[in-house]
Amino acid sequence: MDAVTAAFGLIFQPYVLLVIVLSAIYGLFVGAIPGLTATMATALLVPVTFFMPPVPAVAAIVTATAMAIFSGDIPSALLRMPGTPASAAYTDEAFLLTKKGQAETALGAGLVFSVLGGIFGVLVLIVAAPALAEVALKFSSFEYFWLVMLGFTCAIFIAGSDPLKGCVSLLLGLLFAVVGLENPAGAPRYTFGSADLTGGIPMIPLMIGLFAVSEILRYAVVVVKPEMATDRPFGNVFAGMWALLKKYPLQLFRGSALGTLVGALPGAGADIAAWMSYGISKRFSKEPEKFGTGHVEGIVESGAANNSALGGAWIPALVFGIPGDSITAIAIGVLYLKDMNPGPTLFIHNPQNIYAVFIVFILAQLLMLPFGWGAIKVAKQILRIPAALLMPLILLFCIVGSFAINNSLFGVVVMGVAGVLGFFMERWGFPVAPTILGVVLGTMLEEHFFSSLIKADGNFLVFFERPIAGTLGVLCLLIWLWPVARMLRAKALPR
Amino acid sequence: MQRSDRWVGVALALLGLAVLWSARAFPNVPGQKLGAAFLPMLVGAGLLLCALALIVRSLRGRAYASDKATAAGSEHFGSSLVVIAVVLAYIFLSERVGFLIIAPLCLLAGFLAFRIGWRRALLWAVVGTVVVHIAFYKLLRVPLPWGPITPFY
Numbered sequence: 001m002d003a004v005t006a007a008f009g010l011i012f013q014p015y016v017l018l019v020i021v022l023s024a025i026y027g028l029f030v031g032a033i034p035g036l037t038a039t040m041a042t043a044l045l046v047p048v049t050f051f052m053p054p055v056p057a058v059a060a061i062v063t064a065t066a067m068a069i070f071s072g073d074i075p076s077a078l079l080r081m082p083g084t085p086a087s088a089a090y091t092d093e094a095f096l097l098t099k100k101g102q103a104e105t106a107l108g109a110g111l112v113f114s115v116l117g118g119i120f121g122v123l124v125l126i127v128a129a130p131a132l133a134e135v136a137l138k139f140s141s142f143e144y145f146w147l148v149m150l151g152f153t154c155a156i157f158i159a160g161s162d163p164l165k166g167c168v169s170l171l172l173g174l175l176f177a178v179v180g181l182e183n184p185a186g187a188p189r190y191t192f193g194s195a196d197l198t199g200g201i202p203m204i205p206l207m208i209g210l211f212a213v214s215e216i217l218r219y220a221v222v223v224v225k226p227e228m229a230t231d232r233p234f235g236n237v238f239a240g241m242w243a244l245l246k247k248y249p250l251q252l253f254r255g256s257a258l259g260t261l262v263g264a265l266p267g268a269g270a271d272i273a274a275w276m277s278y279g280i281s282k283r284f285s286k287e288p289e290k291f292g293t294g295h296v297e298g299i300v301e302s303g304a305a306n307n308s309a310l311g312g313a314w315i316p317a318l319v320f321g322i323p324g325d326s327i328t329a330i331a332i333g334v335l336y337l338k339d340m341n342p343g344p345t346l347f348i349h350n351p352q353n354i355y356a357v358f359i360v361f362i363l364a365q366l367l368m369l370p371f372g373w374g375a376i377k378v379a380k381q382i383l384r385i386p387a388a389l390l391m392p393l394i395l396l397f398c399i400v401g402s403f404a405i406n407n408s409l410f411g412v413v414v415m416g417v418a419g420v421l422g423f424f425m426e427r428w429g430f431p432v433a434p435t436i437l438g439v440v441l442g443t444m445l446e447e448h449f450f451s452s453l454i455k456a457d458g459n460f461l462v463f464f465e466r467p468i469a470g471t472l473g474v475l476c477l478l479i480w481l482w483p484v485a486r487m488l489r490a491k492a493l494p495r
Numbered sequence: 496m497q498r499s500d501r502w503v504g505v506a507l508a509l510l511g512l513a514v515l516w517s518a519r520a521f522p523n524v525p526g527q528k529l530g531a532a533f534l535p536m537l538v539g540a541g542l543l544l545c546a547l548a549l550i551v552r553s554l555r556g557r558a559y560a561s562d563k564a565t566a567a568g569s570e571h572f573g574s575s576l577v578v579i580a581v582v583l584a585y586i587f588l589s590e591r592v593g594f595l596i597i598a599p600l601c602l603l604a605g606f607l608a609f610r611i612g613w614r615r616a617l618l619w620a621v622v623g624t625v626v627v628h629i630a631f632y633k634l635l636r637v638p639l640p641w642g643p644i645t646p647f648y
Binding site for chain 1: 635
């Protein structure tokens with residue numbers, strides 16, 4: 001209980017509260033501008049959080065991302081452009097509602113069910129993370145090895161439509177992780193004689209490049225002129241929400257639960273959760289014919305799903321150090337910088353920090369109601385700011401931010417190269433999330449593999465001997481063999 | 496998009512071969528049969544296999560859903576080249592000429608590439624530089640380079 005009191009003490013300080021309010025406004029703004037994603041918001045925040053104590057640093061990321069995922073709904077409804085990829089699943093639906101004169105319903109449902117879904121995700125996080133940490137305390141290198149492998153497997157098979165390209169992305173990420181001195185033999189790998197590269201490829205500039213600079217390049221290539229769907233002032237966005245809640249409780253629960261689960265799976269985040277939930281909502285709806293004509297049911301379910309995914313993604317991130325999505329991949333980098341190394345011991349040695357993170361999560365969801373309401377009120381003004389004016393400013397921010405991490409221009413070089421790489425990966429259909437997972441987990445994989453190997457003394461069956469390790473290992477192999485088995489069966493069966 | 500798959504496949508195969516080739520020289524962990532070469536070897540082999548699969552698939556002409564993600568409307572590669580030029584200019588010039596000179600030039604180039612009017616571009620180039628300078632140099636104490644104007648500071 002002392003830890004909980006201490007956690008409240010960590011949060012309710014003027015400085016931390018100010019950070020939360022400012023990052024809420026920042027998150028709402030970034031999320032509402034099409035082309036600026038929640039992941040980009042996080043990547044841009046990192047250079048600033050770099051100079052903060054751990055709790056406000058994490059608070060800033062948690063608050064900004066929660067707000068950004070909601071406010072991505074605003075341009076969906078008004079411009080037919082998702083503010084973040086997480087809103088893309090129901091952009092058409094929200095826009096058509098606005099066209100029908102029901103902008104309030106579209107935006108209100110987005111806001112209210114985002115908050116409810118978000119709270120669901122946080123509650124699961126609060127219950128599941130400490131319980132899982134208890135189990136994780138008994139884990140040895142074998143379990144961690146298989147967990148990392150399972151994470152890679154999820155990222156390849158769940159996160160993308162094309163497992164082959166996902167596999168290439170993951171291998172590229174592992175290749176980045178290999179660079180430098182940090183490996184079991186302590187040998188310099190792919191450093192090409194450069195002193196900068198012996199320390200490895202710096203993670204934060206890489207992320208800023210992959211998620212922010214690539215977005216700027218994309219914006220530069222394709223110019224779209226959006227048009228506002230409605231010009232009248234909005235009425236009460238909360239009107240009719242209680243009726244919706246009573247009409248669609250199952251949808252809310254299903255979306256939140258699926259979102260949390262998808263969020264917790266490595267490599268898949270809010271955007272995939274929203275797509276899956278929208279599909280499920282349509283399939284089990286009593287009136288599926290109304291989907292795609294401006295029907296609020298899908299918005300309720302997938303709006304809840306994308307916000308609950310945020311909480312879910314933090315479960316494996318905090319307990320195992322395995323990110324549940326791209327945002328937590330960046331956040332894990334911040335945790336390491338702040339000496340808050342993720343893992344089960346975090347729950348024992350610094351429980352007040354963990355509780356503080358939980359409190360921030362709840363606070364962010366509660367703040368979303370008034371702040372989100374305010375954001376909808378000024379939405380039209382925000383959306384009139386031309387993105388062309390923002391992009392060069394963001395680019396300068398990226399450059400200075402990448403420089404600031406190590407006060408070295410090498411970070412800017414990495415950022416630039418990663419930006420171009422991210423741009424072409426997206427263009428040629430290679431998902432970026434597995435790459436990030438490979439970069440974040442590559443060192444961990446190698447470390448656990450070699451300590452397992454030494455313990456196993458040449459006998460690979462030891463990798464399956466411990467019960468949890470064995471289960472994880474078999475699960476991994478099954479997922480890998482499944483497509484092969486299906487292919488063989490399809491060949492064996494005559495048409 | 497299948498043609499891009501083919502060329503990307505060739506490039507990835509070459510990368511995989513290069514990784515495999517260079518990984519031979521990495522030393523082993525003392526007392527173990529494997530070492531620093533293990534993961535790079537695995538990555539190289541994986542890249543090579545995936546690359547071959549990509550090439551074979553594109554030659555067979557099978558299209559995948561994700562391949563259809565072609566951008567609609569007109570595309571301007573000129574502005575994206577300006578973005579890259581800005582990053583390069585910062586890398587090569589910032590230490591020589593200083594942040595307060597290179598930053599407004601970078602911003603100005605960006606604004607003009609994105610077709611913002613001259614007046615507005617000039618105004619925001621100055622405002623943006625000052626804001627970033629205050630935020631990073633003054634508040635966060637990042638040692639942004641001064642260049643030739645150091646003596647005046």
